Amino acid sequence: MTTGEKIAEKGAAAGKPLAEFQFPSPEVTKCPYPFYEALRSEAPVYKYPDRNDFLISRREDILFVLRQPDIFSNRTYLADEWAPGAERRAELELKPPGGVLETSFGLTSSDPPEHSVKRRALRSLINPRYIHSCEETLRRLANELIDGFQSRGSVELRGEFADPLAMLTICELAGFDPNDREIFLSWHRIGTGHGRRFLSAEQLAEQSKDQPEQQAYCERIIQDRLANPRDDFLTEVIQAQIERDGEINLPYLIGEIRLILTAGNETTSRLITNVMKLLIEHPDQLAKVVADRDLVPNAIDEALRYECPTQWTSRLVMQDTEIGGVAVPKGAFVLMLYGSANRDDTWTDPDKFDIERPSVRELNMAFGGGIHRCLGSPIALAEGRIALEVMLDRLKNPRFAPGHEEERENIDNFQKRVPKKLFIEFDTP
Numbered sequence: 001m002t003t004g005e006k007i008a009e010k011g012a013a014a015g016k017p018l019a020e021f022q023f024p025s026p027e028v029t030k031c032p033y034p035f036y037e038a039l040r041s042e043a044p045v046y047k048y049p050d051r052n053d054f055l056i057s058r059r060e061d062i063l064f065v066l067r068q069p070d071i072f073s074n075r076t077y078l079a080d081e082w083a084p085g086a087e088r089r090a091e092l093e094l095k096p097p098g099g100v101l102e103t104s105f106g107l108t109s110s111d112p113p114e115h116s117v118k119r120r121a122l123r124s125l126i127n128p129r130y131i132h133s134c135e136e137t138l139r140r141l142a143n144e145l146i147d148g149f150q151s152r153g154s155v156e157l158r159g160e161f162a163d164p165l166a167m168l169t170i171c172e173l174a175g176f177d178p179n180d181r182e183i184f185l186s187w188h189r190i191g192t193g194h195g196r197r198f199l200s201a202e203q204l205a206e207q208s209k210d211q212p213e214q215q216a217y218c219e220r221i222i223q224d225r226l227a228n229p230r231d232d233f234l235t236e237v238i239q240a241q242i243e244r245d246g247e248i249n250l251p252y253l254i255g256e257i258r259l260i261l262t263a264g265n266e267t268t269s270r271l272i273t274n275v276m277k278l279l280i281e282h283p284d285q286l287a288k289v290v291a292d293r294d295l296v297p298n299a300i301d302e303a304l305r306y307e308c309p310t311q312w313t314s315r316l317v318m319q320d321t322e323i324g325g326v327a328v329p330k331g332a333f334v335l336m337l338y339g340s341a342n343r344d345d346t347w348t349d350p351d352k353f354d355i356e357r358p359s360v361r362e363l364n365m366a367f368g369g370g371i372h373r374c375l376g377s378p379i380a381l382a383e384g385r386i387a388l389e390v391m392l393d394r395l396k397n398p399r400f401a402p403g404h405e406e407e408r409e410n411i412d413n414f415q416k417r418v419p420k421k422l423f424i425e426f427d428t429p
């Protein structure tokens with residue numbers, strides 16, 4: 001790739017030294033790739049000034065972290081200033097008979113051996129045969145959403161297609177009531193705990209404002225399934241927990257149900273929005289996938305690599321250690337920059353969006369790695385593939401609607417990659 005092409009892809013900050021970047025900052029949120037490149041070339045394990053945080057930007061170092069959950073813990077709340085310390089920490093010391101540390105904290109905030117118990121409890125959601133059996137329904141849902149706007153020849157793709165499709169998919173697979181989708185969509189988009197360390201008190205309050213309503217909603221689901229068991233995933237998870245532990249653990253179940261309701265939603269919506277944006281930005285790649293539908297799965301993988309929907313997650317360091325030769329003390333946080341690993345020198349021409357790139361799925365860090373690797377990746381991949389196939393079938397000659405450049409910029413969140421809005425036009429039949 002020439003310098004000119006690189007600047008076109010990565011913006012004017014391409015090649016800027018690390019010292020000239022601020023993180024977080026609107027510049028990095030808008031386009032993080034020049035910052036990541038500066039990190040990788042100057043300080044791949046970078047101590048964030050005045051904070052006990054380290055940014056890890058190379059794939060190899062991130063895998064080193066992900067493979068050692070005993071040193072790099074997911075119980076990041078242990079060091080959160082806002083967590084009510086004493087009681088929650090005391091809860092961690094509880095060791096019920098059977099030897100498994102049992103807490104009300106959910107899968108994403110657990111370490112082994114507890115983590116494997118909690119992960120097993122959700123596995124039936126991603127049974128390949130089950131996902132396959134839902135594919136025709138997902139295709140129908142995608143087509144119905146497009147029926148709602150196709151005659152207009154234009155759409156705001158994120159709000160009118162990607163968001164509701166992701167929501168309806170999780171309703172279909174897990175057993176949430178699709179009639180409640182307006183409630184789910186009205187909730188403030190939830191930030192993950194990992195990103196909270198960088199939010200102001202105001203932003204935190206804003207992010208958490210719907211939490212009581214969400215918890216009450218999940219509790220209602222649990223009570224309903226207890227009173228009226230059904231042949232669905234939610235009933236199965238609730239009954240399995242009671243059978244396993246001898247009594248209901250309401251805070252845990254509320255947390256896991258809320259996780260399923262939210263984890264796969266926003267992320268997959270971001271993927272669907274990003275892949276269309278990228279294809280419009282790269283007409284040669286769009287032409288290729290229009291001509292050869294067998295490229296659809298690879299286009300999805302490449303979109304995940306190129307614009308990682310979740311740019312990073314974090315771990316709490318449980319003992320003094322070293323990463324890539326840099327000393328990292330106990331109590332520090334490490335931020336694993338998946339969006340950077342997906343553009344490091346593992347890849348040939350990493351800043352090129354190339355839907356024919358080989359081995360993307362195997363090397364991609366978009367779903368994380370190790371024991372916490374995204375549980376829902378088979379759902380996300382199936383949903384992304386179906387969404388793209390239906391969009392290519394029905395939205396002919398897609399292009400950006402004139403204006404709206406500012407809305408195509410990234411949302412105001414440096415952990416998530418997705419345009420604020422994506423207004424597109426297409427030919428009507």
Ligand code: HEM
Binds near residue numbers: 107271310
């Ligand atoms: C494009 C879509 C998606 C992306 C980019 C994505 C990304 C990720 C990432 C990076 C992690 C690892 C977090 C960490 O290491 O700390 C993760 C974990 C997880 N994801 Fe996804 N995800 C997507 C879709 C889904 C879907 C559809 C579901 C299912 C409903 C889901 C459920 C989960 C769960 C339950 C975990 C926690 C796993 C654990 O802690 O063991 N995700 N996801």
